[in-house]
Amino acid sequence: MNRHPISAPDFMQQAALRDTQLSRLRQMVGRAYDNVTLFRQRMDARSLKPADIRSLADVRKLPFTVKADLRDTYPFGLFASPMKDIVRLHASSGTTGKPIVVAYTKDDIRVWTETMMRSFAACGLHEGDIIQNAYGYGLFTGGLGAHYGAESLGATVIPISGGNTERQLMVMKDFGVTAICCTPSYFLHLIDQSQQMGIDMKKLPLRAGIFGAEPWTEGMRERIEAESSLKAYDIYGLSEIIGPGVGIECEHQCGLHIFEDYFLVEIIDPQTLEPVPDGQEGELVLTTLSKHAMPMIRYRTRDITALYPEPCHCGRTIRRIRRIGRRSDDMFIIRGVNVFPSQIEAALLRVEGTLPHYVIVLTREQDLDQVEVQVEVTPDFFSDEVRVLEELQKKLVHSIESITGIRVAVRLVAPKTIQRSEGKAKRLLDKRKM
Amino acid sequence: MKLQQLSVFLENAPGQLQLPIDALAKAGINIVTLSLADTEQFGILRLIVEDPQKAQAVLEKVGCVVKVTDVLAIEVADQPGGLSHILNVVGKAGLNIEYMYAFTEKRSGKGLLVFRFSDSDAAIAALQTAN
Numbered sequence: 382m383n384r385h386p387i388s389a390p391d392f393m394q395q396a397a398l399r400d401t402q403l404s405r406l407r408q409m410v411g412r413a414y415d416n417v418t419l420f421r422q423r424m425d426a427r428s429l430k431p432a433d434i435r436s437l438a439d440v441r442k443l444p445f446t447v448k449a450d451l452r453d454t455y456p457f458g459l460f461a462s463p464m465k466d467i468v469r470l471h472a473s474s475g476t477t478g479k480p481i482v483v484a485y486t487k488d489d490i491r492v493w494t495e496t497m498m499r500s501f502a503a504c505g506l507h508e509g510d511i512i513q514n515a516y517g518y519g520l521f522t523g524g525l526g527a528h529y530g531a532e533s534l535g536a537t538v539i540p541i542s543g544g545n546t547e548r549q550l551m552v553m554k555d556f557g558v559t560a561i562c563c564t565p566s567y568f569l570h571l572i573d574q575s576q577q578m579g580i581d582m583k584k585l586p587l588r589a590g591i592f593g594a595e596p597w598t599e600g601m602r603e604r605i606e607a608e609s610s611l612k613a614y615d616i617y618g619l620s621e622i623i624g625p626g627v628g629i630e631c632e633h634q635c636g637l638h639i640f641e642d643y644f645l646v647e648i649i650d651p652q653t654l655e656p657v658p659d660g661q662e663g664e665l666v667l668t669t670l671s672k673h674a675m676p677m678i679r680y681r682t683r684d685i686t687a688l689y690p691e692p693c694h695c696g697r698t699i700r701r702i703r704r705i706g707r708r709s710d711d712m713f714i715i716r717g718v719n720v721f722p723s724q725i726e727a728a729l730l731r732v733e734g735t736l737p738h739y740v741i742v743l744t745r746e747q748d749l750d751q752v753e754v755q756v757e758v759t760p761d762f763f764s765d766e767v768r769v770l771e772e773l774q775k776k777l778v779h780s781i782e783s784i785t786g787i788r789v790a791v792r793l794v795a796p797k798t799i800q801r802s803e804g805k806a807k808r809l810l811d812k813r814k815m
Numbered sequence: 816m817k818l819q820q821l822s823v824f825l826e827n828a829p830g831q832l833q834l835p836i837d838a839l840a841k842a843g844i845n846i847v848t849l850s851l852a853d854t855e856q857f858g859i860l861r862l863i864v865e866d867p868q869k870a871q872a873v874l875e876k877v878g879c880v881v882k883v884t885d886v887l888a889i890e891v892a893d894q895p896g897g898l899s900h901i902l903n904v905v906g907k908a909g910l911n912i913e914y915m916y917a918f919t920e921k922r923s924g925k926g927l928l929v930f931r932f933s934d935s936d937a938a939i940a941a942l943q944t945a946n
């Protein structure tokens with residue numbers, strides 16, 4: 382594969398890469414300390430000054446940041462730049478119905494655009510490619526992140542956003558699309574629907590699928606690649622760090638290269654919080670090295686992976702992590718949206734006043750993720766009239782949708798039918814075959 | 816005649832009816848009549864029994880969700896227009912029939928219709944006035 386000029390930093394000499402990382406880390410810690418109260422307080426509590434960060438290993442002296450910190454400082458408490466320098470806000474779902482807000486300066490957007498360009502380039506895309514961007518445009522970082530990267534690469538972007546499967550397929554075929562960005566489960570759905578529309582996905586000019594925003598498996602990749610003409614690439618990212626474009630697979634599809642010149646990788650044991658040896662499984666912790674508007678220090682992603690230190694066949698010096706299969710807490714990702722059991726809980730509480738026993742069941746039907754919330758009927762809400770119970774169901778569906786942003790099915794079940802373990806019920810049953 | 820009806824929540828799955836019916840049988844409670852309303856997802860078992868208070872306790876003990884509601888059992892004349900008359904009266908009074916079902920009273924052999932009105936007392940008043 383020809384190396385795209387934008388990919389040059391992917392192949393930087395190790396020594397130069399580590400030097401770049403260290404100098405960026407020190408500057409970023411200085412900015413975070415000077416401008417973000419939370420970071421300053423936590424460092425002060427450890428008698429730590431930015432000047433104490435003298436090597437990359439010194440990052441371990443710094444305190445961790447967790448999702449709750451973003452929630453507690455909602456909306457702008459972690460910003461390190463004045464609003465006049467912030468050119469973009471995005472938001473994703475949080476644990477209590479309030480979103481998590483993230484911010485970008487012009488330079489942050491430039492970096493994000495660059496990592497997305499390098500992501501596309503790693504999948505062999507360049508000028509002349511026609512990229513169908515089916516990630517949602519809006520507060521979600523997926524749509525605009527992919528858009529800027531693809532456009533800056535010189536590719537032709539079709540900003541179709543999510544949904545409307547028939548139109549997606551029509552555009553894909555009629556416009557001669559060569560690459561698509563969407564969730565892998567949505568692409569499988571497109572494959573299924575294409576047969577009904579008489580479109581042979583194996584005969585389209587599609588070369589690359591940039592799939593992310595949800596966990597997926599080698600099995601799904603095999604099916605996608607067997608039933609369409611494209612190669613399926615896994616992209617990784619999260620809004621708290623930048624959005625999509627933290628890491629991407631190269632043509633060898635053997636783990637995701639992290640753009641280490643912008644993101645510092647650690648893998649820790651989620652229990653002891655100590656680093657684990659290379660190659661061993663643990664929780665991914667990321668530190669942003671260049672972010673201005675909202676720097677993140679040792680952010681615990683809750684994603685479970687492993688670091689592959691050995692060089693890749695592609696020649697990139699930036700290291701790889703294993704595909705993310707699961708998370709260390711029970712947040713689940715459904716159709717690209719982060720959902721927490723606590724959000725479902727808040728929604729049920731809002732309708733019923735007290736919390737009924739419930740369980741969230743995740744299944745995958747026709748390659749689309751489905752959520753069913755089973756709720757035990759209580760004497761307070763039981764009625765001899767079908768209509769009343771059906772209305773209760775509708776209210777629950779609506780309440781959950783308004784808090785999580787996703788539409789789920791609600792099933793009323795008999796009392797004491799949901800399994801309890803030591804008095805505490807298991808809230809999440811993931812029956813998706815991954 | 817005002818009766819107390821017991822309603823029991825059922826999941827729409829095989830064997831669900833067994834639990835409440837067995838519990839009542841074991842407690843020696845006679846079921847006068849029953850009706851089952853079901854949707855794709857759940858069902859509601861409605862029961863007229865000889866001893867509603869005891870039945871409620873028995874059912875709750877085995878884990879059922881039970882609701883007691885007043886219903887009206889009305890004798891319907893065995894001739895054309897019998898039901899039509901009743902519907903006419905309650906319709907004029909602006910009362911809704913949420914649901915209804917029929918059974919035969921054993922001792923008298925008379926046909927009875929069980930009505931669940933939106934307001935039982937108002938329905939009784941309207942029917943008494945009409946007769």
Ligand SMILES: [Zn+2]
Nearest residue numbers: 631693695697
């Ligand atoms: Zn590679």
